[in-house]
Amino acid sequence: MRKLGRYLLEGRLGAGSFATVWKAYDPELDTDVAVKVLADNWASNADVRERFLAEARLLRRISSPRVVRVHDVGVQDDRPYFVMDYVPGGTLAEKIGHCRPAEALHLAAEAGYAVQVLHDTGVVHRDIKPSNLLLDAGRTPTAVLVADLGSAKQLADASGLTVTTGTPAYMAPEQAFQTGGFDGRADVYALGVVTFELLTGRKPFGSGGRATLTTEQASTSSPPAIPSDLGVPNGIDRLLRAALSVDPGDRPQTAQAFADALLSQGGGEWAPARSSRPTRLVVWLAAIVVYLVTAVLTWLVR
Structure with missing residues (x-):
């Protein structure tokens, strides 16, 4: 079994142009983790290395159960890596074409709440798509966590021109065409695409190349x-x-x-619990039950 630092790599979870994510085991803490490793062909590029480590620092800074957390960083064979939470359940991509409408609306809403955490910390993701949204099957109902901040940008820096990045099918027109900057509403656009895809099993726009697709998005007055x-x-x-x-x-x-x-228009069937504390009515009813049981037991003893 291949070893990276103290971590034992067990299987590949996903790969992109710049990095590969592995499921791994941490023998010292006796727990599963996910390890993201910079691709070998980019390891010597100083700018890419810095962006890679900046993603790790950003994930570490955002402390929320809705965002994957980084626990460790390291370098092996001149390739940097960082260690994150392992989230069981796969990604939202595996739900495409396999969702009932109520479940699709719940998962899409969960994704929206996770993205809001980023925006609240001053970050726009820029690459929201099903494969970057993780399913935590350990929670009931299933929770969604946002991952992969490799394209993320501080909202304060997103108002001017910047390098176009992201996945064309999920990119808002202002992001794709660099028309006067963008903000968190570009991520809202991507969430709309993800939700449409969860409900229908297909994307709202064609699957052509970047130029064809973004032109179709920008020129369509009615999705x-x-x-x-x-x-x-x-x-x-x-x-x-x-x-x-x-x-x-x-x-x-x-x-x-x-x-x-989404939850309001969908009837709220899958609305997440807002608080784990019992309501006053529940406490009141419980007190009555305890009183009645005590009274009955006292009567029987007599």
Whole structure:
């Protein structure tokens, strides 16, 4: 079994242009972890190395159960790596085409709440897509965590021109064409694409190359509708059309607002619990039950 530092690599979880993520085992802490390793052909590029380590620092700085956390960094054979939470359950990509509408709306809302955590810390992700959204099957209902901040950018720096990065099918027009900067509403657009895909099993726009796809996105005044036979409430269709608007001002203005609207328009069947504390009614009813049981036992003893 290959070893990276003290970590035993067990299998590949995913790979991209710049790095590979492995499932690994930490023998000292007796726990599974995920290890992201910079690709060998980029290891000598100082700029790429710095971006790679900047992602690790950013993930470490954002302390939230909705964002993957970094625990360690290292270098082996001149290739940097960092160690993260291992999240059981795979990614949202594995749910495409296999979701009932209620589950799709729950997962999409969970993704929205996770993205809002980034925005609250002043970060825009720039590459929201199903493979970057992890499923934590250890929670009930299933929680979604956001990962891969390799393309992330500080919101304060996103108002001017920047290098175009991201996955074309999920990129907002202003992000793809660099028209006057962008903000967190670009991630809301991507969440709209992800939600459409979870509900229908396909992306709302074609699968051509970057130029063809982004032109179609930017020139489409009315995004495709959700098929009526899915039984999705009309409010969800209107919400997704808004989220996929060319004009950021016509979209839900925050990821939180988008997620809340998904649960509200979808009937709230999969709404996550807001608090684990019992309500006053539950406490009151429990007190009555205890009183009655005590009274009955006292009567029997007599």
